Amino acid sequence: MTNHWIDIQHADVIMCIGSNPAENHPISFKYVEKAMDNGAKLISVDPRYTRTSSKADTYAQLRPGTDIAFIGGMMNYILENDLIHKEYVVNYTNAAFLVSDDYKFDDGLFSGYDSENFKYSKESWAYQLDANGNPKRDDSLQNPRSVYQLLKQHYARYTPEKVCEITGTAIQDYMEVIRTFAATGKAGKSATIMYAMGTTQHTYGTQNVRSYAMMQLLLGNIGIAGGGINALRGEANVQGSTDYAILYHILPGYLKVPTYDNKTLKAYNDKWTPKSNDPQSANWWSNTPKYMASLLKAYWGDAATEQNDFCYDYLPKRSGNYSFIKLMERLQNGGFEGLVCMGTNPIVGGPDASAIADGLDGLKWMVAADLWETETSVFWKRPGVDPKTIDTEVFLLPAASSVEKDGSISNSGRWAQWRYKAVNPPGHAESDAFMVDQWVKNLKKMYAEDKKAVFPGPITDLDWNYGDGHEPSIDMVARECNGQFTRDVTIKGKTFKKGQQVPSFAFLQADGSTTSGNWLYCNSYTEQGNMMQRRGQEDPTGMGFYHNWAWCWPVNRRVLYNRASVDLNGKPWNPNKPIISWNKVTRKWEGDVPDGGWAPMKEDGTKSPFIMLPEGYGRLFAGGMADGPFPEHYEPMESPVRNLMTKQQSNPAVAIPGKIDNSGKYPYVGTTYRVSEHWQAGAMTRNLPWLVELVPDMFVEISQGLADWKGLKNGDMVTVTTERGKIEARALVTSRIKPLRVSGKMVEQVGMPWHFGFNGLATGGTANVLTTAVGDANTTIPEYKAFLCNIEKGGLKS
Amino acid sequence: MSVSRRNFLKGGGLAAGSIALTGKPSQASVDKPALRTKGLQTSTTVCPYCAVGCGMIVHRKDGKIVNIEGDPEHPINQGSLCSKGSALFQVANNERRLTKVQYRAPKSDKWEEKSWDWAMERIAKRMKDTRDRNFVKQEKINGEMYTVNRNEGMAMIGAAALDNEECYLLGKFARAMGVSYLEHQARI
Numbered sequence: 008m009t010n011h012w013i014d015i016q017h018a019d020v021i022m023c024i025g026s027n028p029a030e031n032h033p034i035s036f037k038y039v040e041k042a043m044d045n046g047a048k049l050i051s052v053d054p055r056y057t058r059t060s061s062k063a064d065t066y067a068q069l070r071p072g073t074d075i076a077f078i079g080g081m082m083n084y085i086l087e088n089d090l091i092h093k094e095y096v097v098n099y100t101n102a103a104f105l106v107s108d109d110y111k112f113d114d115g116l117f118s119g120y121d122s123e124n125f126k127y128s129k130e131s132w133a134y135q136l137d138a139n140g141n142p143k144r145d146d147s148l149q150n151p152r153s154v155y156q157l158l159k160q161h162y163a164r165y166t167p168e169k170v171c172e173i174t175g176t177a178i179q180d181y182m183e184v185i186r187t188f189a190a191t192g193k194a195g196k197s198a199t200i201m202y203a204m205g206t207t208q209h210t211y212g213t214q215n216v217r218s219y220a221m222m223q224l225l226l227g228n229i230g231i232a233g234g235g236i237n238a239l240r241g242e243a244n245v246q247g248s249t250d251y252a253i254l255y256h257i258l259p260g261y262l263k264v265p266t267y268d269n270k271t272l273k274a275y276n277d278k279w280t281p282k283s284n285d286p287q288s289a290n291w292w293s294n295t296p297k298y299m300a301s302l303l304k305a306y307w308g309d310a311a312t313e314q315n316d317f318c319y320d321y322l323p324k325r326s327g328n329y330s331f332i333k334l335m336e337r338l339q340n341g342g343f344e345g346l347v348c349m350g351t352n353p354i355v356g357g358p359d360a361s362a363i364a365d366g367l368d369g370l371k372w373m374v375a376a377d378l379w380e381t382e383t384s385v386f387w388k389r390p391g392v393d394p395k396t397i398d399t400e401v402f403l404l405p406a407a408s409s410v411e412k413d414g415s416i417s418n419s420g421r422w423a424q425w426r427y428k429a430v431n432p433p434g435h436a437e438s439d440a441f442m443v444d445q446w447v448k449n450l451k452k453m454y455a456e457d458k459k460a461v462f463p464g465p466i467t468d469l470d471w472n473y474g475d476g477h478e479p480s481i482d483m484v485a486r487e488c489n490g491q492f493t494r495d496v497t498i499k500g501k502t503f504k505k506g507q508q509v510p511s512f513a514f515l516q517a518d519g520s521t522t523s524g525n526w527l528y529c530n531s532y533t534e535q536g537n538m539m540q541r542r543g544q545e546d547p548t549g550m551g552f553y554h555n556w557a558w559c560w561p562v563n564r565r566v567l568y569n570r571a572s573v574d575l576n577g578k579p580w581n582p583n584k585p586i587i588s589w590n591k592v593t594r595k596w597e598g599d600v601p602d603g604g605w606a607p608m609k610e611d612g613t614k615s616p617f618i619m620l621p622e623g624y625g626r627l628f629a630g631g632m633a634d635g636p637f638p639e640h641y642e643p644m645e646s647p648v649r650n651l652m653t654k655q656q657s658n659p660a661v662a663i664p665g666k667i668d669n670s671g672k673y674p675y676v677g678t679t680y681r682v683s684e685h686w687q688a689g690a691m692t693r694n695l696p697w698l699v700e701l702v703p704d705m706f707v708e709i710s711q712g713l714a715d716w717k718g719l720k721n722g723d724m725v726t727v728t729t730e731r732g733k734i735e736a737r738a739l740v741t742s743r744i745k746p747l748r749v750s751g752k753m754v755e756q757v758g759m760p761w762h763f764g765f766n767g768l769a770t771g772g773t774a775n776v777l778t779t780a781v782g783d784a785n786t787t788i789p790e791y792k793a794f795l796c797n798i799e800k801g802g803l804k805s
Numbered sequence: 806m807s808v809s810r811r812n813f814l815k816g817g818g819l820a821a822g823s824i825a826l827t828g829k830p831s832q833a834s835v836d837k838p839a840l841r842t843k844g845l846q847t848s849t850t851v852c853p854y855c856a857v858g859c860g861m862i863v864h865r866k867d868g869k870i871v872n873i874e875g876d877p878e879h880p881i882n883q884g885s886l887c888s889k890g891s892a893l894f895q896v897a898n899n900e901r902r903l904t905k906v907q908y909r910a911p912k913s914d915k916w917e918e919k920s921w922d923w924a925m926e927r928i929a930k931r932m933k934d935t936r937d938r939n940f941v942k943q944e945k946i947n948g949e950m951y952t953v954n955r956n957e958g959m960a961m962i963g964a965a966a967l968d969n970e971e972c973y974l975l976g977k978f979a980r981a982m983g984v985s986y987l988e989h990q991a992r993i
Contacts, residue, residue: 012857012881033887034857240856244972245965245991251972253964253989259976264985267944267951306977323983324953326944331992334960343986344935344958349975351963356993372931376963378902387909394914400931402924403916405903408896409853410863410870414968416851418858418881423969427848429863430870430897434904435921439971443978445921449929450982461937462954465981484970524973542849544878553880684888686854687990695895701888768901788992 009235009567010199011420011559013551016041017233017584020191020198022050022184025074025205025215029058030683032239032419035201036062042233048187052077053205054678055708055758056743067184069174070747070754071678072209072643072793076652077181078218079640080170083162084185085225090192092227095580096148098608099571099616100224100625102155103144105135110636112161115653117635125662132630134622140284142622154628158221161637164652173640173651175747175754192226194580197233203241205680208792210658213785214638217629221638224625230571230602230616232550232584240419242687243409247417250527250560255329258322259488259525262299265319267326272316275299281621288623289603289614294526297515301523305487308470313519321465330787331357332780339366347374349439350406352381352688354389355764358789359666359731360775364389368397376404376442379690382764382773390765405436412438413481415531415539417560423531424557425540441478447471482537489532490515490523508533511562530562538563550584552599564600570616571625577607634660634784643793644781645669645730647676648750660784667779668730673795675713676756677729679774685762693767705763705771706739709798713755714740717800724802727757727777729794734772735802757798761791849876853896853966854889857881861893870897935959936982956983965990 015021015038028035040062043049051063060066069077085091096102109131111118119128134142135152148155167185171178191198200223206215219236220229228234240246252259262279269275280295303317311317327333335353337343339362346367354364367373367386375384380403382389387397409416411432417423432438447469454463473479490509495502498514512529515521523529531538543555552565559565566572569586573579577589577596587598589607596604605613615623628636641658642650645667650656657663684702685692692698707727709719719725721740726733736759746755761778763771778791845864850873852859860879864872873894877884896902906924907916939958943950961979964972979987 032855032857034859034882034885034890037882037885242965242990243851243853243856243858244968245989246856247969248964248967248972248989249991251964251969251976253961253972253976253979253987254991255985255987258980259973267946267953270951306980320952320954322980323955323985324951325955325985326946326951326953329986329988331962331988334962334986334988337986338960342957343960344939345931346959347961347963349961349963349989350966351990353962353993356990358993371935372928374928378896380901380903388914395912398911399909400911401909402928403903403907403909404924405905405907408902410850410873410893410897412968414970416853416858416968418851419856420858422858424851424858424860426850426968427863429848429850429865430868433902435906436902436904437921439967440974442925443971443974445925446929446932447978447981449926450933453929453933457933460933461940462942462983465954465983469977469981479974481968481970484973488970488973524977528969542878544880546880551880556880686889691854691896692889692892694899694901695892697892697895698888786992 008237008420009229010237011422011565012038013553014232014566015039015199016551017197018042018047018199019196019233020048020050020188021201022052022188022198023059023201024052026201026203026239027053027057027059027680028201028239029062031203031241031681033683035239050184050187052184054756065180065183065187067176067180068745068747069176070749071676071756072646073174073640074206074215075211075218075638076165076170076173076640077176078222079162079165079638080167080181081185081188082222082225083165084167085189085192085222086159086162088189090189091225092192092194094574095227095571096225097146098575100627101142101622102153102627103146103148104154104624104628105143105145105150105152106154106157106628107131107133107135108152112637115639115650115655116659120659125660127633127635127660129630132636158627158637169651172750175749189226191228194227197231197581198226198228199234200236201239202236203239205792207783207788208790210644210661210781210783210790211634211638211641212783212788213632214634217632218638221627224627227580229625230566230568230586231580232566232572232586235566238419241681244416246419246421247415247423250417251525255325259302260298260527262295262302265322265324267324269324272299272319275319283621285623287613287615288621289618290621290623291618292621294515296517298512298523298526300517300519301490301515301521301526304493304519305490305522305524306470307468310468311519317519318468321468328787330782332782332787332789335363335366335780338363338369341369344371345373346370348383349376352383352690352764354383354386355688355773355775358775358778358791359780360773361732362780367399370399372400372402374402374404376406376439377690378406378408379694380766381688381690382766385766404442405434407432407436407438411436412440415485420559422557422559423528423539425537438478440481440484444473444479485532485537485539487522488524488528490521490529492521494520496520510534527560531558548598550586550598562600564602566599568602568616569599570602573607575608632785634658644779644790645673645793645795647674647754647795651750658784661781664779664781666730668795673729673797674755675796675798676754677727677777677794677796678756678758678792679761679778680758681762682760685760687762689762689764689767693762693769696768699769703769705736705760707736707757707759707798708739708741708744709757710744710746710755711740711742712746713757713798714738717798719800723800726799726801726803727759727796728799729777729796731779732776733803734774734776736772757796845871852886852890852893859886859890861886861890870894873897932959932982940983954983955985959984960986962988963990
């Protein structure tokens with residue numbers, strides 16, 4: 008989230024698109040309703056009429072996977088009718104920047120396309136540079152090569168009629184959405200977008216998110232109270248586990264994982280540290296070398312020295328994409344001996360789930376740590392297989408639950424909050440930290456003793472000192488995550504002693520004098536103590552920042568990009584709802600922790616608000632994307648219609664996968680979602696009697712019309728089939744789902760929860776048996792949310 | 806079932822809260838917080854389900870959790886919880902929870918109980934053998950040799966249910982082991 012949960016109360020317009028917070032983030036709805044009590048309008052854009060839709064002022068139905076068409080049309084209306092927040096757009100976004108004459112867009116393809124490799128070369132997606140190497144600009148926005156004019160031209164094709172023909176939205180609903188949302192392009196008005204997996208789980212999911220961000224930039228809605236684009240994350244600590252980089256492509260704090268050609272630490276820093284010649288650009292990532300050296304020092308301690316590149320060689324270097332889908336492909340090809348599953352259940356949660364289950368059969372060993380016996384941990388006795396044919400050794404380790412251990416988790420609003428151990432885990436169960444600690448201790452011994460061990464240094468030199476307790480001291484780990492000084496040192500006029508906590512990432516160094524396990528969390532545990540444990544309830548501004556409650560990254564800043572919430576003199580666009588404001592007397596910002604303490608934009612020596620980008624301006628045009636600088640509408644990999652916008656059917660930057668079928672064999676659009684009473688792959692809810700009683704069965708929602716056509720009534724067993732597999736479920740015949748008129752024909756859609764599997768107190772068909780293992784061009788997030796299926800009366804056994 | 810959801814959840818809460826009472830009619834209503842929590846120890850936690858981050862109060866007695874409810878002082882949820890948050894009590898008290906280390910031998914159709922020491926040493930041995938057999942020190946790409954130091958024999962997945970500090974340790978361990986196939990729920 009750019010903002011945070013409590014901030015939603017400040018919005019004048021709230022658009023829930025690709026999300027259903029009333030169902031899946033119920034308590035967040037407290038703030039949606041609070042805003043509505045103050046006159047805010049709620050818009051719900053969803054294929055289904057959801058619990059959120061039922062509370063909305065406007066409900067607009069759209070076909071799964073057509074967000075870019077929907078938002079593109081909104082941007083077209085905003086640009087054509089000049090409803091942008093012009094002062095904001097000129098000064099804080101790259102609208103005025105001039106783009107290379109070589110950049111082109113023609114019938115669905117951007118310049119530089121390589122059709123053999125499904126890739127673009129991005130040289131032409133660049134700014135025109137002046138003699139100093141800074142982007143050229145035209146503040147009148149009239150230059151035909153300005154981002155503004157190119158943007159306007161790009162979306163001129165997205166007329167309301169064309170958009171509604173693609174999305175299936177009723178045009179009167181669509182126009183109501185546009186007029187309501189576009190009215191927030193004035194200083195003093197705000198709109199927020201709440202989105203979730205309905206947005207991201209597409210082959211162009213990142214571009215879906217970008218389209219929201221671009222529209223919000225045009226309306227001046229980023230950085231302000233009640234604004235922003237807010238990802239509603241689905242798991243309690245999925246924000247933290249991302250910040251801590253349990254991902255193939257990043258290291259803690261979003262540092263890049265080194266690639267094979269980054270031969271030395273210097274080569275790594277040269278490659279990944281962005282440069283800017285603009286004195287007005289903070290270019291925050293120019294600090295990359297400090298954060299990387301501090302991470303390496305946290306990993307390898309005294310063994311990491313300036314002379315040995317801080318053990319940079321010890322980090323594995325990647326030569327490709329090892330994301331979840333690729334990992335599972337390698338598993339299915341017999342590429343792994345071992346798999347470790349820490350509280351995860353991929354044969355329910357992964358795309359094309361049957362293929363993942365089959366892949367597990369080839370493992371020599373598997374470790375699963377969990378609270379419960381999951382489908383994945385008993386893959387060797389799943390329905391239809393003979394355990395005797397499976398040679399895998401499986402270890403199932405009983406894990407502690409959240410109330411049985413100490414530690415912090417980070418919510419969607421980036422608040423890191425501490426949880427205390429209330430009781431011991433049941434029986435012999437142990438925390439995940441205990442397990443990792445035991446592996447490290449055993450392996451350190453084994454590698455030290457084995458003279459023939461392969462490349463033992465990364466393990467034997469690993470700095471691993473978390474006390475002498477039964478499990479590692481979580482307090483000591485939290486201190487290391489923040490970072491410490493490794494010697495007495497004076498930085499920025501302040502003297503620090505060896506072993507002291509680093510007060511904030513502004514003090515981290517590239518010379519080995521500091522450690523930090525995650526620079527983004529530097530300031531979470533200072534000499535003043537563990538900030539994540541704070542429970543101060545003061546709210547002196549009345550804006551709901553709660554700066555003394557827990558701690559928020561970065562440096563306790565509650566709203567990101569907040570220096571865009573003020574005009575060039577530092578005065579809030581909305582003086583009644585200030586995030587920050589400049590005090591001319593004290594020459595300091597007041598309110599939230601500012602996004603950098605520099606003076607307002609009118610003054611000398613200041614910095615532009617978008618400090619994480621080397622140019623310092625919010626990107627309406629983004630040259631770094633894999634699939635184009637502007638979001639463009641394409642159809643999902645499986646779609647019942649041709650792309651009405653261009654001749655490119657699917658995202659040109661994504662290779663067309665196997666196991667898809669667009670022949671008409673599967674006539675209905677399928678999508679997946681969650682329900683309030685269950686959670687993710689289900690182990691945490693399908694084992695609880697209270698929740699099982701509320702929602703005991705797998706179901707598929709279908710329209711009344713489709714039910715009549717198929718001779719189905721509510722509660723009947725049906726079989727849902729795709730090119731990947733088939734499952735059975737109960738038919739839930741409902742008016743919440745309606746067919747859409749798309750491209751002149753009626754298209755039926757069906758929806759189902761993805762929580763169920765064959766194991767647990769409540770069991771049922773696994774929706775992900777049906778989904779497609781093809782990923783987004785930028786993130787490789789699977790396209791779970793749109794596929795083609797068929798439905799027939801009767802279950803699998805009948 | 807004729808019980809509405811609202812009454813159903815309320816029933817669960819009352820059942821949990823009433824454990825703190827003697828049960829005598831003179832002990833007044835369970836709605837009086839002072840009586841309801843008498844003799845209990847408390848601590849705070851944050852809900853493990855979605856990422857709103859609702860605060861909760863955990864009541865325990867004699868080493869057992871007897872009640873979990875919304876934390877009224879928490880600025881986000883101000884005491885309220887959804888259906889899942891309200892059910893956390895049943896995660897802490899659930900006969901389906903795993904309590905012992907389980908091992909399944911190749912071709913076997915059942916679990917065997919094992920000790921932690923046995924399992925952790927054996928897992929570490931498997932990890933070491935796999936790493937040493939599948940370690941790619943150098944790789945030739947477009948005719949040039951590059952040092953990559955990757956363990957290609959194993960993958961590690963999952964982490965969104967772990968605490969930040971656990972994620973940090975897991976990531977540190979994975980990278981020291983040369984594991985590059987490291988992924989979790991953020992991608993899926």
